[in-house]
Amino acid sequence: MxxxxxxxxxxxxxxxxxxxxxxxxxxxxxxxxxxxxxxxxxxxxxxxxxxxxxxxxxxxxxxxxxxxxxxxxxxxxxxxxxxxxxxxxxxxxxxxxxxxxxxxxxxxxxxxxxxxxxxxxxxxxxxxxxxxxxxxxxxxxxxxxxxxxxxxxxxxxxxxxxxxxxxxxxxxxxxxxxxxxxxxxxxxxxxxxxxxxxxxxxxxxxxxxxxxxxxxxxxxxxxxxxxxxxxxxxxxxxxxxxxxxxxxxxxxxxxxxxxxxxxxxxxxxxxxxxxxxxxxxxxxxxxxxxxxxxxxxxxxxREALDPEARIAAGVEDLRALPSDNPIGPVLAMASETVLAGLNFTRTVVFVKHGAGSFKASLGLGPKMDAMLPTLGFTATFEPDVFHLAIANSVGIFIENARDPKIMARLPEWFRRAFDDARSFVILPVVLEESQSTVALMYGDWSHSQEPRKITQKEMAALNGLARELGRFFAEKPKREMEVF
CATH class of the missing domain: 1.10.3210.10 (Hypothetical protein af1432)
Structure with a gap:
């Protein structure tokens, strides 16, 4: 063991x-x-x-x-x-x-x-x-x-x-x-x-x-x-x-x-x-x-209790890296920043592969190693929260994942994998020059945790982190972006 x-x-x-x-x-x-x-x-x-x-x-x-x-x-x-x-x-x-x-x-x-x-x-x-x-x-x-x-x-x-x-x-x-x-x-x-x-x-x-x-x-x-x-x-x-x-x-x-x-x-x-x-x-x-x-x-x-400061420090760590830094360690650093900063249950990074799909390339949290191969969805539009996030330039926060109106917008693969999610956030990583979404960062709180909201300042810090991530994708050739 x-x-x-x-x-x-x-x-x-x-x-x-x-x-x-x-x-x-x-x-x-x-x-x-x-x-x-x-x-x-x-x-x-x-x-x-x-x-x-x-x-x-x-x-x-x-x-x-x-x-x-x-x-x-x-x-x-x-x-x-x-x-x-x-x-x-x-x-x-x-x-x-x-x-x-x-x-x-x-x-x-x-x-x-x-x-x-x-x-x-x-x-x-x-x-x-x-x-x-x-x-x-x-x-x-x-x-x-x-x-x-x-x-x-x-x-x-x-x-x-x-x-x-x-x-x-x-x-x-x-x-x-x-x-x-x-x-x-x-x-x-x-x-x-x-x-x-x-x-x-x-x-x-x-x-x-x-x-x-x-x-x-x-x-x-x-x-x-x-x-x-x-x-x-x-x-x-x-x-x-x-x-x-x-x-x-x-x-x-x-x-x-x-x-x-x-x-x-x-x-x-x-x-x-x-x-x-x-x-x-x-x-x-x-x-x-x-x-x-x-x-x-x-x-x-104070630092441990201040999510905004923790995320901001993570953004500074990313800014200190050159744009040609290998993408894997960059995504791991960003994921750990979000997971620890907001005390999430888990985080997942979905990366776009060609024009056809988004696949989970990295996940932190309980049982994520076994779960990763099952997480992904097509890029073809569906009326759900993930495709809404792809079309957005900023993150979206879902406070109550069990709300019937929200449940209707959750894809089947999500309901199977994250049936204990209470609240979650999805952050689009967008290429500045083309305004196309190349990745999504997901983080959630489960029902075993106390309910809470993401403040405007925290969301602003999260959006800043997602923007910083776009720089690393912009420098990668297409074939490298697809290998994780």
């Missing part, structure tokens, strides 16, 4: 387009690390493909710690010889993870806060290990980042589900339990599944799990778990809003006493290091952003 659910989650995340790129980059890195070819060609190519990564590897190889090797290292191959394959490989994995989520981050305060918490935990782990073996230190940083990958994947790729999970967490339910209540798997299980699919080594998969588990781990794994869990919990304490400095310090002291022995550091030193880190300004602005996000944490709740 969990395996099937995780497969569905991966399918949903793959629809965004950028997730498979991350997966491929990490698998390539791990394959290169296990390659015995002494010219390091595969791992060198991974590093050289990323300018920022190249500079970081060369800076590290030329740092004071490695001056004994001659200094002035100008090639990645030489840097690999100095630093070692494992250390550079782990450095790549950590940077690829952070870079992916940094560039994928939605314009939502909660997503930014979770990413910054993860980055801060990595800062704590690196601080704890900076005086020791580089390979072990970078491995510990990767374990620490991976400890939170499950949560990040949900926050970034499953907007509607995350909103429900966050509300449970805010009500006092433990994070993994809240995730399991909504998805049937925990954040930890999603993270371990990611580590397995990315082919990360067993040591990292073991090191990213909960501390003090009864599996009798090796001392190395126990040490990795201590760093991973201490760093994660400290970052959470440092970013928790509305607690006093004294309470914050007391909580960190409790963590230092729990983990100090395994970390080989006395609790007082751990507390001092952790508190000092909270006041530092790191190179990438992590600490500054965390302070700003913490100071404005109440905006998370």
């Amino acid at each position: 969990k395996a099937a659910l995780l497969d569905r989650l991966w399918s949903r995340m793959n629809e965004r387009g950028d997730f498979p790129m991350l997966s491929q980059a990490l698998r390539t890195t791990m394959a290169a690390m296990t390659n015995d070819d002494l010219d390091f060609s595969a791992l060198v190519q991974v590093v050289l493909s990323d300018f920022a990564l190249t500079q970081k590897v060369l800076r590290l190889a030329n740092s004071a710690m490695y001056m004994a090797f001659g200094g002035n290292i100008t090639t990645v191959t030489r840097a690999l010889m100095v630093l070692g394959m494992d250390a550079v490989g782990h450095l790549i994995v950590g940077l690829k993870l952070v870079d992916h989520f940094h560039h994928s981050v939605p314009r939502r305060i909660d997503a930014k806060l979770e990413l910054n918490r993860t980055m801060l935990s990595g800062c704590v782990a690196r601080k704890l290990t900076e005086r020791g073996d580089l390979r072990a230190g970078e491995e510990a940083v990767v374990c620490t980042l991976m400890r939170q990958v499950g949560k990040l994947l949900v926050v970034f790729y499953l907007d509607a589900e995350w909103d429900k999970i966050r509300r449970e967490i805010d009500a006092g339910i433990e994070e993994n339990q809240a995730c399991n209540n909504e998805l049937g798997v925990t954040f930890d299980e999603i993270g371990l599944e990611a580590a397995t699919r990315w082919r990360l080594p067993e040591t990292i998969r073991a090191g990213m799990t909960t501390y003090e588990t009864p599996d009798n781990p090796s001392r190395q794994v126990e040490w990795l778990r201590a760093i991973t869990n201490y760093s994660t919990e400290v970052s959470h304490v440092l970013t928790t809003p509305n607690i006093s400095d004294s309470v914050r310090e007391a909580r960190i002291a409790e963590l230092a006493n729990r983990y100090g022995r395994m970390l080989g550091t006395d609790p007082e030193t751990l507390v001092e290091m952790s508190i000092a880190l909270a006041g530092e300004e790191s190179d990438d602005g992590v600490m500054r952003e965390i302070v700003e996000l913490r100071a404005n944490a109440d905006a998370i709740a």
Whole structure:
């Protein structure tokens, strides 16, 4: 059951387009690390493909710690010889993870806060290990980042589900339990599944799990778990809003006493290091952003309750994409925006295929995967609400789908598929130059939800999103628009 659910989650995340790129980059890195070819060609190519990564590897190889090797290292191959394959490989994995989520981050305060918490935990782990073996230190940083990958994947790729999970967490339910209540798997299980699919080594998969588990781990794994869990919990304490400095310090002291022995550091030193880190300004602005996000944490709740703002933020995300962006990820982003913004039961995107029909190309919500192949209708005019929407330049909202007058205008395929729909909206996606409708976005509330209306401002925001979608269709050749 969990395996099937995780497969569905991966399918949903793959629809965004950028997730498979991350997966491929990490698998390539791990394959290169296990390659015995002494010219390091595969791992060198991974590093050289990323300018920022190249500079970081060369800076590290030329740092004071490695001056004994001659200094002035100008090639990645030489840097690999100095630093070692494992250390550079782990450095790549950590940077690829952070870079992916940094560039994928939605314009939502909660997503930014979770990413910054993860980055801060990595800062704590690196601080704890900076005086020791580089390979072990970078491995510990990767374990620490991976400890939170499950949560990040949900926050970034499953907007509607995350909103429900966050509300449970805010009500006092433990994070993994809240995730399991909504998805049937925990954040930890999603993270371990990611580590397995990315082919990360067993040591990292073991090191990213909960501390003090009864599996009798090796001392190395126990040490990795201590760093991973201490760093994660400290970052959470440092970013928790509305607690006093004294309470914050007391909580960190409790963590230092729990983990100090395994970390080989006395609790007082751990507390001092952790508190000092909270006041530092790191190179990438992590600490500054965390302070700003913490100071404005109440905006998370306001944002969650403001559908117009959520939809407007989604429109801005779409505007940031080039017109030649692949259409699949664009439609997925728009669908998630509408689903989460209005807390719909489901959303469906119908795309026009040639001149003959509209077919469902993407759907979000319960049982949509099985339902999609059955959803579609001909473009030939029929006196129903979908053909009315095709002829409109703006969306239409049906408040009561059970009204006899409306029922007479609902096609048979709709009544079969969406017999629990209470209210729904249909948004036409229109090509500006031809004023022809190339797609329809559908979203509904079911009878299990409280009845509500779409306000004029919300409808205006939805129409703005549909207009923005038209830009991506306008740039596509006809054959590409028909392949989903």
